[in-house]
Amino acid sequence: MRVDRVVIGAGFAGTVIAERLARGLGERVLLVDRRSHLGGNAYDEHDEAGILVHRYGPHIFHTNATRVVEYLSRFTEWRPYQHRVLARVRGQLVPIPINLDTVNRLFSLSLREDELEDWFAERAETLPRLRTSEDAVVGRVGRELYELFFRGYTRKQWGLDPSELDASVTSRIPVRTNRDDRYFTDTFQAMPREGYTAMFARMVDHPDIKVALDTDFRDLPVTLRSAGVVFTGPVDEFFGQPFGPLPYRSLEFRFETHDTPWLLPVGTVNEPDETAVPYTRTTEFKHLTGQQHPRTTIVREYPRADGDPYYPIPRPENQALYERYRALAERTPGVTFVGRLATYRYYNMDQVVAQALATYRKLADERLPATTDLPAKMPRVSIPTTSTAAAASTASAPARSGTTIP
């Protein structure tokens, strides 16, 4: 068997690239992941009770990128879903992002929409620039709301004070003067109707994509690694950390199934009080998936310093360290780095898909690499056998140039 490209990591980044290279460019692709499943951190599965859960924490799809929706819609239908989150503050569950109802309920006020901007302005601190995650909130709504909603949550989530994190982290959460209580306002908000894993299985259901699970790229033969590699794991790990480890934040997920149909009033309840509980949020999956079931499963997220790398940590010194790895990556011919861990960016799923599609277009513009022989003895190779594969044919494969594949 021959391969044109080895794609390392079967999350969104790797699966999109593999799918495009095979279907769009006619390449033969080996897609490897050290985990035992497709989908990376977006992997979902049915738990023992038969409830669809996200093994690596709640994943809610939302985007303004039409091209990303069009692309993924080749592999899944969608169930519209607007995520809502309540924060437990002073014994009450109030909407986050902070909106008119949040302020009125918390402070026993009856402000109107046109009055709230002034109310925030009276409390906002005047700062020369909004550099940190503390600045971003305090400069917008003042210190009291910052301490109630952001300080404790952020210190738990990141193990750092908001003053030590880039403004971009808390800026993910808007502040509203109206009563909109949706967590996201993107034009497209929906969940894959049969789940993420079913979608990924359809993406790789192609004769020219071989999937090798339980396989670390370091165990691949050097000959195979040296030609046409796309890497989507942690970039520092790829190089053996010559400049030291890039910091990532990890989480422990604790699942509970209850003998009741519903536990939470909305998809997620946030716990910004640092002293009350050590976890950051609780999510009830049935809100997200729309599954009907007499029981229910929730997950709580406990932030950890050690464990699987889930979050790049946005702060200047980490960015500076990443730049050294990026420079090294650029000097490494034949290897393309794409995805949240490989480019050290706090990206949502849709941003990773957009990045992967853009990377594919660049690869398509380049000459195909030399075809490499796969060794006779390969790690366990499994190809998902979704009979329902609805992978609509997309751009037809151009004639192969440069490399002949027997």
Ligand code: FAD
């Ligand atoms: P990953 O999904 O991390 O995939 C990388 C893969 O590479 C992994 O499967 C890993 O096993 C594999 N790999 C790494 N090293 C090696 C190696 N040496 N050999 C072989 N394989 C290797 N985004 C949203 O849009 N909405 C959300 O609601 C949302 N919620 C999130 C909640 C949590 C708790 C987390 C952690 C993330 C969330 N995200 C969300 C972000 C989302 O998970 C990412 O944007 C997306 O999954 C990144 O895809 P990726 O392919 O870049 O990386």
Ligand code: UDP
């Ligand atoms: N955040 C917070 N309080 C909240 C929600 C979010 O302080 O109630 C901060 C926190 O630093 C968090 C960041 O905003 O890490 C981004 O929140 P988001 O919900 O986007 O985090 P993710 O889903 O990526 O974990």
